[in-house]
Amino acid sequence: MTCIACKKGSTLPGKVTVTIDKGATVVVIRDVPAHVCSTCGEEYIDADTMRDLEKLVCAAQKAGLNIAIQHFKAA
Numbered sequence: 001m002t003c004i005a006c007k008k009g010s011t012l013p014g015k016v017t018v019t020i021d022k023g024a025t026v027v028v029i030r031d032v033p034a035h036v037c038s039t040c041g042e043e044y045i046d047a048d049t050m051r052d053l054e055k056l057v058c059a060a061q062k063a064g065l066n067i068a069i070q071h072f073k074a075a
């Protein structure tokens with residue numbers, strides 16, 4: 001698809017690192033599947049993947065972690 005941010009590049013499938021800062025918990029998730037703009041580097045993550053990321057954040061909050069670093073895996 002065409003990048004929304006720069007309107008010039010097109011996005012390619014890739015892996016990104018996502019940091020989610022929620023309340024007292026910061027979760028860093030590596031190897032998250034995303035589409036990355038080849039021109040400006042803007043990252044697009046689809047809705048299903050976002051849901052899986054939110055589950056990881058919820059799990060870290062329940063575990064009482066302040067900082068968690070995880071590898072992405074689909075739920």
Ligand SMILES: [Zn+2]
Pocket residue numbers: 003004005006007008009037038039040041042
């Ligand atoms: Zn772009």
